[in-house]
Structures are given as structure tokens and as C-alpha cells.
Amino acid sequence: MKSFPAGGVHPPQNKLTAGHGIEKLPIPSSVVIPVSQHIGAPAEIIVQKGDIVKTGQLIAQSKGFVSTNIHSSVSGKISKIDTVIDPQGFKQPAVYIDVEGDEWLPSINRDTGIDSNVVLTADEIINRCQEAGLVGMGGASFPIHVKLKIPEGKKCDVLLINGAECEPYLTNDHRMMLEYGEEIIIGVSIMMKALKVDKAMIGIESNKPDAIEHLKKISSRFLGITVHALKVKYPQGAEKQLIKSLINREVPLGRLPIDVNTVVQNISTAYAVYEAVQKNKPLFERVVTVTGKSVKNPGNYMVRIGTSIQNLIDAAGGLPEDTGKIVVGGPMMGKALKNLSAPVVKGTSGIVLFQEIESNRVEESPCIRCGKCVSACALKLEPYLMARLVEKGLYERAEEEGVANCCECASCHYICPAGRPLLDYLRLGKQTVLRMARERAAKKQAI
Amino acid sequence: MSRLLNVSAAPHAHSNETTKKLMYGVVIALVPALLTSIYFFGYGALIVTSVSVASCLLFEFLIQKFLLKKPLSINDGSALVTGLLLAMNVPSNLPIFIIVIGALFSIGIAKMSFGGLGNNPFNPALAGRVFLLISFPAQMTTWPQPLGFATKYVDALTGETPLGAMQRGALDALPSTNDLLLGHIGGSMGEVGAIALLVGFAYMLIRKIISWHIPVSIIGTIAIFTGILWKIDPSQYADPLFHILSGGVLLGAIFMATDYVTSPMNHKAMIIYGIGIGLLTVVIRIWGAYPEGVSFAILIMNAFVPLMNRYIKIKPFGEEVKNG
Numbered sequence A: 001m002k003s004f005p006a007g008g009v010h011p012p013q014n015k016l017t018a019g020h021g022i023e024k025l026p027i028p029s030s031v032v033i034p035v036s037q038h039i040g041a042p043a044e045i046i047v048q049k050g051d052i053v054k055t056g057q058l059i060a061q062s063k064g065f066v067s068t069n070i071h072s073s074v075s076g077k078i079s080k081i082d083t084v085i086d087p088q089g090f091k092q093p094a095v096y097i098d099v100e101g102d103e104w105l106p107s108i109n110r111d112t113g114i115d116s117n118v119v120l121t122a123d124e125i126i127n128r129c130q131e132a133g134l135v136g137m138g139g140a141s142f143p144i145h146v147k148l149k150i151p152e153g154k155k156c157d158v159l160l161i162n163g164a165e166c167e168p169y170l171t172n173d174h175r176m177m178l179e180y181g182e183e184i185i186i187g188v189s190i191m192m193k194a195l196k197v198d199k200a201m202i203g204i205e206s207n208k209p210d211a212i213e214h215l216k217k218i219s220s221r222f223l224g225i226t227v228h229a230l231k232v233k234y235p236q237g238a239e240k241q242l243i244k245s246l247i248n249r250e251v252p253l254g255r256l257p258i259d260v261n262t263v264v265q266n267i268s269t270a271y272a273v274y275e276a277v278q279k280n281k282p283l284f285e286r287v288v289t290v291t292g293k294s295v296k297n298p299g300n301y302m303v304r305i306g307t308s309i310q311n312l313i314d315a316a317g318g319l320p321e322d323t324g325k326i327v328v329g330g331p332m333m334g335k336a337l338k339n340l341s342a343p344v345v346k347g348t349s350g351i352v353l354f355q356e357i358e359s360n361r362v363e364e365s366p367c368i369r370c371g372k373c374v375s376a377c378a379l380k381l382e383p384y385l386m387a388r389l390v391e392k393g394l395y396e397r398a399e400e401e402g403v404a405n406c407c408e409c410a411s412c413h414y415i416c417p418a419g420r421p422l423l424d425y426l427r428l429g430k431q432t433v434l435r436m437a438r439e440r441a442a443k444k445q446a447i
Numbered sequence B: 001m002s003r004l005l006n007v008s009a010a011p012h013a014h015s016n017e018t019t020k021k022l023m024y025g026v027v028i029a030l031v032p033a034l035l036t037s038i039y040f041f042g043y044g045a046l047i048v049t050s051v052s053v054a055s056c057l058l059f060e061f062l063i064q065k066f067l068l069k070k071p072l073s074i075n076d077g078s079a080l081v082t083g084l085l086l087a088m089n090v091p092s093n094l095p096i097f098i099i100v101i102g103a104l105f106s107i108g109i110a111k112m113s114f115g116g117l118g119n120n121p122f123n124p125a126l127a128g129r130v131f132l133l134i135s136f137p138a139q140m141t142t143w144p145q146p147l148g149f150a151t152k153y154v155d156a157l158t159g160e161t162p163l164g165a166m167q168r169g170a171l172d173a174l175p176s177t178n179d180l181l182l183g184h185i186g187g188s189m190g191e192v193g194a195i196a197l198l199v200g201f202a203y204m205l206i207r208k209i210i211s212w213h214i215p216v217s218i219i220g221t222i223a224i225f226t227g228i229l230w231k232i233d234p235s236q237y238a239d240p241l242f243h244i245l246s247g248g249v250l251l252g253a254i255f256m257a258t259d260y261v262t263s264p265m266n267h268k269a270m271i272i273y274g275i276g277i278g279l280l281t282v283v284i285r286i287w288g289a290y291p292e293g294v295s296f297a298i299l300i301m302n303a304f305v306p307l308m309n310r311y312i313k314i315k316p317f318g319e320e321v322k323n324g
């Protein structure tokens, strides 16, 4: 079984919803769609209060290459253009829409029949992905068309598909693979065409044998697509670790996957690519896992972007009495939610409701220099040392120790027996060091 | 909704491992060795252990409460471990006042004066032992015979340790491997009973309290080094198995050298540290003045740990591109 060699941790998996089929959440009475649901420049709103929009209609136009379009996820009337606090806690402009019916743009092919005949050319595929507002759906929300367009002078020889889903609790990708396997594999072949590669590898953690089996069967009918079981170990699905596990290449420090001739995309992204290219459907809905030990009806819900998280929680049986923390994303890298009216965005993979007793951090005590954080770091950094240097304000030393390369996977923080808030320090260190590097570069340019 | 929600930053999960659990894990791992030494040395072992543990806890408590005025942490288990290890490192007929002095040195000087758990450069129990060895050489080197509960605490029948015999060149007076394995030899409490120590080692490995790197590299180095000497001249040098099973090598390698605070952080440095301890141990044993080289070897290598942590680094992921 494939895996990355160094580091990693084994948090309890708690995949409570693995057996829950995807349910369509009824369309809410109103949605709020933020304009910045991706890495890069926010999109520019092109509608006005009072406008009538259809499902799938463009409401905010991407600005620049690293940016994406935003579409209406419902049909209805724009009630206002205002701001909203998104699930990450950032305030940003958003379009508020009151729902009336569900009338889709006629250009979208709503026939659910599988269409495996890809007629678009490579460039047309990339354009379509850009128009459809596709972003990576694993969490980072990087615009897809940027990743599919190989920069001048680089080359790609294999496409990697991330089906690891190594975050505990989350099962949305797992369900997608089981229920939309055919579409996903076609989506993969579409991306292969866009990248002009003849090889794609899908990596899935071995705790999902049914998904591995299913995709293996389907992919056997496609040339060049293989499915691989990965060892269950966090962070198996982190981009650099996945590349190491699947094709044994190490992305050099500070570089991107394309520097080792590969591109990584996520399972749900492959599905979105299929829909955009074969059905001309923009990205306006996604599957979100709603789960937690006390949740009454945990499940995987297909929801329209812009639906409030409150709505989702209601669908799952309401907020349990003992809830102490609501996390958007998984427990390792997710963000604690401040406000239940935040909308689901393109990168929202799950909502985890933690019980009060699970919510508090463990008590902090002095570092006992056990080295467990060092052994846990898949990037082979020394978290205890970087954290201590940051704590003392020694940012230059922290930079030497490589704090800027930390991928914020939280393995070190998870394992630390002294309950040291390692990741807090590492994030602060990383941000500061990156800023220092930018300032240095600016100064150099000025001279 | 007017409920207060926790909004702490990621991660939202923790391994549930705590300093306390790890320390008590070490205590559990020491139980077989403790029982063995009580079996062989009777009441003396019980008395020495209780006095050592009680005084370590007491000194930690007093210093934290009245000198440092810091929050109390005596229940984190680290003082308990120091107390047990100190007891394991002394003869089971050591007078009470000497044990108390050893505990005071271990906790007061070697641990608390550096800022307490996490900051001490030297293993507190070993520092205590070596302090006693220098201050009370006579009492620290008379070893009671292992006669079980027939071993008296006061006026016990004493004899030499196997290593003592080895150093005066009496290779034919060495005990059999069987006696070494089971602990039927003279020595400090924790030096006897190799099997009991190995059981503790296995437990700590399974619980992932320690990794194999330090103990294995110490024992491996000693085996190779003494093996070479033995091959050269078996009439002058004892065989490697004897070296490993006697004189606290196992206790040192498994329980003392692996002390978190005073050992290196990454696996590469751990192996170098282990090799250093192994080499120094043999050199001190064979050419030095003290038959038990392990304690000194560990303390010497402790001194290098800060340097090792600074300069012996593992190569970060992606540092050197090797694509295949």
C-alpha cells in the first residue's frame, strides 16, 4: 500500500456518515452568495438589487486570471447587495437572493444521463472551467483553470486525483465516489485531455475499500486511469504527501506540484469538471458532510452555494444541546465558526459539531522535549523549536528552521503531550517570515 | 440563539496523550524491575524506593511552593519517575539520609534550579546518583547480596558487583548469563534483572512512550565495541553479552538515556547520541576508574544535547530533489 515515509499521525477517524447516501437539501427561501470564494482576486458583482436571476446565471465576474466567476445558485430576486461574514470569518461583499421557484438557465443540460463523449478541445475545456467558476473543492479553493493551464516552460506527465479524505469525520468525497463514480472518472479523463497527459492516478485511503473497488471497476474501461489504495495516515491528502505517496516525487521547498511535473485535483473537483464540460453547468452546488457525535441526523447533503449553515444544521436535526464548537471543514484544519448564518461556499466540505467536552483545548504545560512533534511532522521540520523561537520573537532563526514551509497540517499540535499550542505559533511565525521575505524583496527591487 | 460557542483555532482534535500519562507510563514500565529488585533485595529495596520517591516529591513540592512560587506540578509524574530511577541506581542498603541527600540534589539542583521540568540539561536521577557516588563512595559501592527477604537492610551481607570483579580482572568469577538475565547478582536495584527491564522496554515501545533509536544504538554500540575487544583477547576482556547484561547498561539505555528532556529531538541525533553513550561506556568501564560507565557516559552526552539539537538536523521534506 502506498504512503509517505516520514511523520504523520492517526487521529480517530469518526467517519460517522460514511454509510449515509447523499441527500438533496431543499432549496432555502433565501441565499447569500459571497464574491470571494476562491484564492485570488474577488469577483466583481454584475447584478443589482431588484434583478431577477436564474439558477446558474453569472452574478459576479472574475477579475484577472487568478479569480473565478460566481453564479447564482437559485432563481429569484436580488434583495440586496451587502456584506456577509463568510465561514472563514472574513467580511466580504455578497449578493442576497430571495428564492422564487427553481428555474435553471436553459443552456444547462439537466439530463442526468451519463455523457462520456468529450467533444471540447483542451483550450475549450480550460475556458469552460473558468466560465463555470470551478475551484478546487478540497478546501483551498484554488481556481481550477489556473491549475489546468501549464505555465510556459513547465510540463506535466501525470494527473493525480486526491480521494484520500484524510480529515476525520468528513465523508463527502467518499459518498461522491460511490454515487458519482462514472462522472468522476469522466471528469478525470477530461482533465487529462486539458493537461495533455495520458496518465492519471487516483489515491484513496484504504478505509474506503468500497470506493476503491468501485472506481477501479469503472476506471478499467478508461485508458491510463489507475486507482491506488493509500495507507490511512494523516495528512495523506496533503498535496505534497499525496505526490510523495503516489509517484514518489518530493516537491522542492517553496515550489509547486508542477515543478515535479504533476497536477493534483480533488475527487469532487473532478465531478464539477464533468458537469461543467459535459452538461454546461456552473459550480453552484456541492456536497457537505454535516456530522458530530451528538448530531441527530448526520449526513451528506447536496446543497446550493449560499445556503446558510444554520439551514444545514437544521436539516441534520438541529443544534444538539451539548454543542460546544462548530467547525467548518475537518477537525485538523477546519475553522471554528463564529456565526451560524454564514453561507456554504464552494470550499465548504463539512460542518462538524463538537460536544462541549470535546471543544476545549487540553491544558498547556511546559514542553518536555519529547520529540513527538518532530516525529509527527511529515515535512520533517522541528515544530517545538520553531514554536519556541516564534514565542521569543526570534523570527530570523525561525525562518532558518523553515517555518515558512510548514503546511499547517496540525499533526504536531495534535500529538503534543504538553498541550503546547504549536500551530498558533507556527502560523504567526509563517505569516511574519513571509512578510519579512516580501519586504526584503521589495527593498531589493527599490535599490 | 444565545449560546456561547468555543472558537479556538485549529486543530480541533488532540491525541489525548499528556505529559502525565507518559510519565505514569514510564512508572508502569518500571514495575517489573521494581518487583524483581524487591524479590532479590527484600525490605531494603522497599525502603530505599519509598524514601527516594517520597523525598523527591516532597522536595519538588517545597521548592515549587516556597521558592519558585509557581503552580504546583508534582502530580505530573516526573518527580515520581525521578524518585524511582534514583532508587534503581543505588544499593538497596543505602542509609536513608544519603538517599534523601541524593533526592535533594536530583530535584533541587539538577532539576528545579534550571527551571523545572523541560529545562534541566542533565538527567536528574543520574545527576543525583553521580553526586552520591562522589560524596559517599564507600556506601555507594557496597552492594548487598541478592538473598531476597533474607537480605537485611542494615548490616547486609555485601559483595562485589560483576563489573567490579571484571575490573579487577577476575573473569572466572563472573556470574552466568542466566543469573544476569534473571537478576540473581549483586548490584544496584535496577541493575539486576535484565528480563524485567526488557519487559518494561517492550511496554514503552508498544505504548509509543519512547522510540527504539536511543536504547538500540547504545546497546548495539556496546555489543560491537566489546565484541571486537573480546575477539582480540577473550582472556582479558569479558564477552559482549556480559557487558550488556551487567552494570546498568539496560537500565541506562532504556530508562535513563531516553529521558525526554535530556536527550536529542530527532531520530538522527538520537542515534548519534546513543552511539556516543555506548562508546563512552565501554571506554570508562575498561580503561576508566569506575566500573559502571553508563551513568557518566549518559551525563557526558547530556551535555552535548543542546549542541546536537542545534546542529544535527534531519533533511526537511523537499530539501533535496530526488525524483524517481
Ligand code: SF4
Pocket: A366, A367, A368, A369, A370, A371, A372, A373, A374, A383, A384, A415, A416, A417, A418, A419, A420, A422
Ligand atoms: S511534542 Fe510538545 S512537549 Fe514534545 S517536544 Fe514537541 S512541543 Fe515539546
Ligand code: SF4
Pocket: A376, A377, A378, A379, A380, A381, A382, A383, A405, A406, A407, A408, A409, A410, A411, A412, A413, A423, A426
Ligand atoms: S503543522 Fe507544520 S510543523 Fe506541524 S506537523 Fe504540520 S507541517 Fe509540520
